Amino acid sequence: MMKFIAFFGTRRIPDCRFTSTLITAEGKTVPKRKTFENRITLINNDNSVSITDLKNAQSMSIRRELKLVKVQDVDSKTRRPVYKLMTNTEYHAEELEKRKEKQEARQKNTLKAAKLLSLSTKIGEHDLMTGVKKMMKLLDKQHEVKVVIVGEGEGVTQKSERIYSVIEEKLKSIGKVVQKRVKGNSMRFQLLPIKHTTAEETKDMTSGHNEGNKGPL
Known part of the structure; x- marks a missing residue:
């Protein structure tokens, strides 16, 4: 009897740990897909294109003292948002052009x-x-x-x-x-x-000059 107790007493109970895996109806294990959160298409200030994440792009814009501007919410092909790194001069020039086009379109419509x-x-x-x-x-x-x-x-x-x-x-x-x-x-x-500038348009025209480099726009 003592030998029986000693035999089972000295055996180590195996460590049972439960792991979660994704299994199909046929019983096949499906590997987990890698998730890429906040992946974006980034257009650099030299017009080269790269794929990165938003956090890295933000760090890059601060490091290079550039503005990170969203130019497209979702690209129809890649399904990713498109951002562009711009200098302050490029950013303000583009903002002025957009406001000019917006004002001309508004005037044309009226x-x-x-x-x-x-x-x-x-x-x-x-x-x-x-x-x-x-x-x-x-x-x-x-x-x-x-x-x-x-x-x-x-x-x-x-x-x-x-x-x-x-x-x-x-x-x-x-x-x-x-x-x-x-x-x-x-x-x-x-x-x-001549369309007289409204208070809202005046605010839009001056807001760009008061913005610092505060991340993506």
Whole structure:
């Protein structure tokens, strides 16, 4: 009896530890997939492209004193967000360009139907001022104004330029002249209403200058 106890007493009970594995319905073990969290496509300031994680990109931007800017939420092919490292100069230049495009698009969307006004170089001062007031009202209502100055008689060029100068001077605070061109005896140009900058736009324009290098934007 003592030998029996001694035999089992000296045997070591094996260490049983449970491990979790992923097994399919057929009983096959499936290896765990490596997960890559926060993987991004990074465009360096020399335009080279690399794949890294967001934390490493943030460290790189601080180390190189560059701005880390998100340029695309998700790339359609790689399914990764796209970031770019930029210098302060590049960043501010791109921000200004975006704001300019945004303002132009907003202005284009608010413009109403174009109105055509035709003037003769023989027009009198009173009639010219009446025409200017009409243009002013149309610009106030956000209409694009197309103006044609038809040359008649002698000194067409000088008379057309004088009428053009009067219109430009009187309307410079509410409209801007674009696409001025002379063809034969006629001068053509367009007047676009000037969109006054709103408080929100002013805030957007100044916010970029007050930002430091605070990681991804």
